[in-house]
Amino acid sequence: METNKTAAAIVRQPGEGARRWFFGGGVHTWKATEDETGGAFLLFEDEMTLNKVTPLHTHPESDETMYVLSGEILMHMDGTEYQVPAGGVTIALRGVPHAFKVLQDGTRVLCLHTPGSAQAFYDGASESLGPDGEGGDVDFDLIRESGRVNGGIQIIGPPPFTDTST
Numbered sequence: 001m002e003t004n005k006t007a008a009a010i011v012r013q014p015g016e017g018a019r020r021w022f023f024g025g026g027v028h029t030w031k032a033t034e035d036e037t038g039g040a041f042l043l044f045e046d047e048m049t050l051n052k053v054t055p056l057h058t059h060p061e062s063d064e065t066m067y068v069l070s071g072e073i074l075m076h077m078d079g080t081e082y083q084v085p086a087g088g089v090t091i092a093l094r095g096v097p098h099a100f101k102v103l104q105d106g107t108r109v110l111c112l113h114t115p116g117s118a119q120a121f122y123d124g125a126s127e128s129l130g131p132d133g134e135g136g137d138v139d140f141d142l143i144r145e146s147g148r149v150n151g152g153i154q155i156i157g158p159p160p161f162t163d164t165s166t
Contacts (some may be wrong), residue, residue: 010036017044020126021135023142025052028126034116042116045069050105055140056097056157062113064092066100071107073100076160101161121152 010032017029026048034042042062048071056076066073072085076099077092083103084090092098113119124146129135140155147153 008036019129019133020122021129021133022046022122022126023136023139023146024054024125025049025135025138027129027133027135028122031110034119037116039116040114042113042119042122044111044122046109046111048102048107048109050102050107052102052107052138053159053161054099054101055155056099056160057153057155058095058097059092059113059118059152060095060154061151062115062118063094064098064118065112065114066090066092067110067112069108069110071102071104073107073109074103074161075100081161097156099160101159118152120150121146124150 012031015029017031018033020028020030022028026046029045029047030043031045032041032043037043066075066084067089068084068086070086072083073090075082075084075090077090078096078098082090090098090100125143127136143153144155147155
Protein backbone atom coordinates (compact mmCIF):
# COMPACT_ATOMS: atom_id res chain seq x y z
CA MET A 1 0.00 0.00 0.00
CA GLU A 2 1.29 3.42 -0.91
CA THR A 3 0.88 6.11 1.71
CA ASN A 4 0.30 9.82 1.27
CA LYS A 5 3.57 11.75 1.42
CA THR A 6 2.04 15.19 2.13
CA ALA A 7 2.05 16.24 5.75
CA ALA A 8 -1.02 17.54 7.57
CA ALA A 9 -1.05 18.10 11.29
CA ILE A 10 -3.46 16.16 13.50
CA VAL A 11 -4.06 17.48 17.01
CA ARG A 12 -6.71 15.97 19.25
CA GLN A 13 -7.30 16.98 22.84
CA PRO A 14 -8.32 14.47 25.54
CA GLY A 15 -11.74 13.06 24.71
CA GLU A 16 -11.68 14.39 21.15
CA GLY A 17 -12.18 12.16 18.13
CA ALA A 18 -15.10 10.21 16.70
CA ARG A 19 -16.57 7.90 19.35
CA ARG A 20 -17.82 4.49 18.25
CA TRP A 21 -19.43 1.58 20.11
CA PHE A 22 -17.49 -1.53 19.06
CA PHE A 23 -19.73 -4.59 18.82
CA GLY A 24 -17.12 -6.67 20.70
CA GLY A 25 -17.57 -4.40 23.73
CA GLY A 26 -16.01 -1.06 24.50
CA VAL A 27 -16.00 2.46 23.19
CA HIS A 28 -13.42 3.51 20.60
CA THR A 29 -12.31 7.11 20.33
CA TRP A 30 -10.62 7.49 16.97
CA LYS A 31 -7.54 9.67 17.33
CA ALA A 32 -6.18 9.38 13.76
CA THR A 33 -7.95 7.66 10.87
CA GLU A 34 -6.63 5.91 7.79
CA ASP A 35 -7.79 8.87 5.65
CA GLU A 36 -6.11 11.43 7.92
CA THR A 37 -2.78 9.55 7.87
CA GLY A 38 -2.77 8.81 4.15
CA GLY A 39 -3.17 5.10 4.91
CA ALA A 40 -0.10 4.93 7.14
CA PHE A 41 -1.96 3.99 10.34
CA LEU A 42 -5.15 3.94 12.40
CA LEU A 43 -4.95 5.04 16.05
CA PHE A 44 -7.78 4.74 18.57
CA GLU A 45 -8.33 4.59 22.31
CA ASP A 46 -10.44 1.66 23.52
CA GLU A 47 -12.29 1.95 26.86
CA MET A 48 -13.31 -1.55 27.98
CA THR A 49 -15.24 -3.15 30.80
CA LEU A 50 -14.10 -5.90 33.16
CA ASN A 51 -14.05 -9.38 31.57
CA LYS A 52 -14.33 -8.22 27.96
CA VAL A 53 -12.82 -11.02 25.88
CA THR A 54 -11.96 -11.37 22.21
CA PRO A 55 -11.97 -14.50 20.07
CA LEU A 56 -8.66 -15.87 18.83
CA HIS A 57 -7.91 -13.88 15.68
CA THR A 58 -5.29 -12.42 13.38
CA HIS A 59 -4.96 -9.23 11.39
CA PRO A 60 -3.64 -10.52 8.05
CA GLU A 61 -2.70 -7.14 6.58
CA SER A 62 -1.76 -4.95 9.56
CA ASP A 63 0.37 -5.01 12.68
CA GLU A 64 -1.53 -4.27 15.91
CA THR A 65 0.20 -2.49 18.78
CA MET A 66 -1.69 -2.06 22.06
CA TYR A 67 -0.34 0.21 24.80
CA VAL A 68 -2.18 -0.25 28.12
CA LEU A 69 -3.06 3.21 29.44
CA SER A 70 -4.87 2.02 32.58
CA GLY A 71 -6.06 -1.26 34.03
CA GLU A 72 -4.74 -4.64 32.92
CA ILE A 73 -5.28 -7.21 30.18
CA LEU A 74 -4.42 -10.87 29.78
CA MET A 75 -2.93 -11.25 26.29
CA HIS A 76 -2.85 -14.63 24.59
CA MET A 77 -0.18 -14.26 21.90
CA ASP A 78 0.79 -17.11 19.62
CA GLY A 79 -0.03 -19.73 22.29
CA THR A 80 1.41 -17.96 25.37
CA GLU A 81 -0.45 -15.83 27.95
CA TYR A 82 0.94 -12.60 29.37
CA GLN A 83 -0.50 -10.30 32.05
CA VAL A 84 0.00 -6.75 30.80
CA PRO A 85 -0.64 -3.90 33.28
CA ALA A 86 -0.77 -0.14 32.65
CA GLY A 87 2.42 0.97 30.94
CA GLY A 88 2.84 -2.37 29.14
CA VAL A 89 2.67 -2.91 25.41
CA THR A 90 1.79 -5.81 23.11
CA ILE A 91 2.62 -6.07 19.43
CA ALA A 92 0.86 -8.64 17.26
CA LEU A 93 2.54 -8.59 13.90
CA ARG A 94 0.31 -9.40 10.93
CA GLY A 95 -0.77 -13.02 10.96
CA VAL A 96 0.11 -13.70 14.62
CA PRO A 97 -2.84 -15.39 16.43
CA HIS A 98 -3.89 -13.43 19.51
CA ALA A 99 -6.77 -12.67 21.86
CA PHE A 100 -7.14 -10.70 25.05
CA LYS A 101 -9.25 -10.50 28.16
CA VAL A 102 -9.79 -7.42 30.35
CA LEU A 103 -8.73 -8.08 33.96
CA GLN A 104 -9.65 -4.73 35.56
CA ASP A 105 -12.65 -2.44 35.30
CA GLY A 106 -11.80 0.85 33.62
CA THR A 107 -9.13 -0.65 31.38
CA ARG A 108 -8.09 1.61 28.50
CA VAL A 109 -5.67 0.82 25.69
CA LEU A 110 -4.27 2.86 22.85
CA CYS A 111 -4.45 0.72 19.71
CA LEU A 112 -2.30 1.36 16.64
CA HIS A 113 -2.79 -0.51 13.35
CA THR A 114 -0.06 -0.13 10.73
CA PRO A 115 -0.94 0.36 7.97
CA GLY A 116 -4.42 1.80 8.55
CA SER A 117 -6.12 -0.74 6.28
CA ALA A 118 -8.03 -2.36 9.19
CA GLN A 119 -10.19 0.75 9.58
CA ALA A 120 -12.91 -0.59 7.25
CA PHE A 121 -13.26 -3.60 9.57
CA TYR A 122 -13.57 -1.45 12.70
CA ASP A 123 -15.98 0.93 10.97
CA GLY A 124 -18.21 -1.99 9.93
CA ALA A 125 -18.01 -3.58 13.40
CA SER A 126 -19.07 -0.46 15.28
CA GLU A 127 -21.59 2.34 15.34
CA SER A 128 -21.28 6.05 15.98
CA LEU A 129 -21.87 7.43 19.49
CA GLY A 130 -22.70 10.94 20.59
CA PRO A 131 -20.79 12.61 23.44
CA ASP A 132 -22.96 10.94 26.11
CA GLY A 133 -23.73 7.74 24.16
CA GLU A 134 -23.67 4.30 25.62
CA GLY A 135 -22.97 1.07 23.82
CA GLY A 136 -25.26 -1.78 23.00
CA ASP A 137 -24.88 -5.52 23.22
CA VAL A 138 -21.77 -7.49 22.32
CA ASP A 139 -22.42 -9.11 18.93
CA PHE A 140 -19.66 -11.30 17.52
CA ASP A 141 -21.80 -12.18 14.49
CA LEU A 142 -21.61 -8.53 13.38
CA ILE A 143 -17.85 -8.60 13.93
CA ARG A 144 -17.50 -11.75 11.81
CA GLU A 145 -19.64 -10.19 9.08
CA SER A 146 -17.56 -7.01 9.03
CA GLY A 147 -14.40 -9.12 8.73
CA ARG A 148 -15.94 -11.09 5.87
CA VAL A 149 -17.08 -7.98 4.00
CA ASN A 150 -14.25 -5.55 4.86
CA GLY A 151 -11.23 -7.71 5.64
CA GLY A 152 -8.95 -6.50 8.41
CA ILE A 153 -9.47 -9.48 10.71
CA GLN A 154 -9.63 -13.25 10.53
CA ILE A 155 -11.35 -14.99 13.44
CA ILE A 156 -9.75 -18.39 13.89
CA GLY A 157 -11.38 -19.68 17.06
CA PRO A 158 -13.17 -19.00 20.33
CA PRO A 159 -11.49 -17.15 23.20
CA PRO A 160 -8.55 -19.36 24.28
CA PHE A 161 -8.74 -18.54 28.00
CA THR A 162 -9.41 -21.47 30.32
CA ASP A 163 -10.68 -19.28 33.18
CA THR A 164 -13.30 -16.82 31.95
CA SER A 165 -14.51 -15.81 35.42
CA THR A 166 -11.55 -13.57 36.39
